[in-house]
Amino acid sequence: MLIMKDIKYLSRIADKTLDLRLEAFGAVQIAGPKWCGKTTTAERRAASVIKMQDPDRREGYLATSRTKPSLLLKGVVPRLIDEWQVAPVIWDAVRHAVDERRAKGQFILTGSTVIDDEQIMHTGTGRISKMAMYPMSLFESLESNGTVSLGRLFDEPEYDIDGAISQLSIEQLIFAACRGGWPASLDEISRKAKLLIAKDYIDVICNEDISRVDKIRRNPALARLILRSYARNICTLAKKTLMLADVSEEMEGTSMPTFDEYVGALEKLFVIDDIEAWSPAIRSKTVIRTGKKRCFVDPSIAVAALGASPESLELDLNTFGFIFECLCFRDLRVYSQAMGGRLSYYHDRHGLEADAVLHLDDGRYALIECKLGSREIEEGANHLLEIKRLVAEKNKSEKQIKLREPDLLIVLTGGEMAYTREDSVKIIPIGCLKD
DSSP states (O other): OOOOOOTTOOOOTHHHHHHHHHHHSSEEEEEOOTTSSHHHHHHHHOSEEEETTOTTTHHHHHHHHHHOGGGGGOSSSSEEEETGGGSTHHHHHHHHHHHHHOOSSOEEEEESSOOOGGGSSOOOTTTEEEEEOOSOOTTTTTOSOOOEEHHHHHHOTTOOOTTOBOOOOHHHHHHHHHHOSOGGGGSSOOHHHHHHHHHHHHHHIIIIIHHHTTTOOOOHHHHHHHHHHHHHTTTSOOOHHHHHHHHHTTSTTOOHHHHHHHHHHHHHTTOBOOBEEOOOOOSTTOOBOOSOBOOBSSHHHHHHHHTOOHHHHHTOHHHHHHHHHHHHHHHHHHHTGGGTOEEEEEEBTTSOEEEEEEEOTTSOEEEEEEESSGGGHHHHHHHHHHHHHHHHHHHHHOSSSOOOOOSEEEEEESSSBOEEOTTOOEEEEGGGEEO
16 A cells, blocks of 8 residues: 655654665664654655554454465565564564565564564564654654754854753643643644543553553553552652552552563553663762663653643642653653664762763763753752763773763753853753754
8 A cells, every 4th residue: 555645744853764774774663652653754754554453454464474474565665564563473574575685675664562582583683773763852843943953062062052042931841741742742632632642642551552562461450550650750760669569559469570560561562761870980989879760751651640730730840840851851862863872860879960861872972960940950060060070080090991071961951041151061941952
């Protein structure tokens, strides 16, 4: 079936990433949460498509995959196979076809769940390139004006950001976080309808997907409790034992293995997206916190899980500060994608921290603090400067392997104006940032 292009499509940063990978590899797998726009983005590039979850054709497709999966690959290329994980054998069929055809840009695979390694025979290394996709960033949803480029900050030391102004008020920022980066929430619908998308997302995840992901029947009520506990502890280093105790208050008898099983399913569905620790030995005899920072793929999931609203968060900016940090993580992931970005955090027992450490694939990295209000900027900047000082001090005493010093120190804020401090720390409103 040929693809009709939607003239209302909002450009995604993933568009260029997909084009580049199709140029370099025989096939590309786009993975990410459902409703984030994977299929629509893939259809923009595809010349033909097969949707494995089409209710009218699903059984026929599954029968074909069991008998001769190569038949599903016939079509004009690039050929999109949407929700390919419905028939995992397609992965090996695509890998084989790429080897046989010896051509680039043959297939695009999209999926909203992670497939266990034992369900496929080969990894696809060198044939199938994997790329992640996230809900829309503020720049993609046309809410950030994009006057400050993350890429230019890394590439151009003299890049002047001073005076860039964000048009997003705190109220607008709160609404954007509650609504989330779901493309459907950007349609011309009412404000109330926009906020319903994330709520319905949680309903589908808890009532249907968490049991479908690996065909294990799970309790929707327990799934909701775990999501709510995660939301209560969003962007903190809360231990699993604490969250289990929280869940057990309402559902007695929940064990740690059960808790882990549900969290694992939510990770496979790309709902939970925890942040790993960055653990350099920059200060002797100092214990580095290495637990995961609790996070979702989109801030609206936390808001919906808590039963919060824009109005309630406007009266509780302390809670919104954590939601804001999750929003910053989402946007940083999106903006750094083309540069091979990955996120971690730093926190030691003395309270020294960096909310995010953005690592690029060439070794460069930025230390980042997320501070909603202007009164917190000084504290955030001081944390970053202290980590930079400790790295430099460590390198002076290290004779062999030295730790690279940070390339950027950034405080992301919910404020209005971007500027560079005398100590070189960049203060950047999230409403100004782009890739």
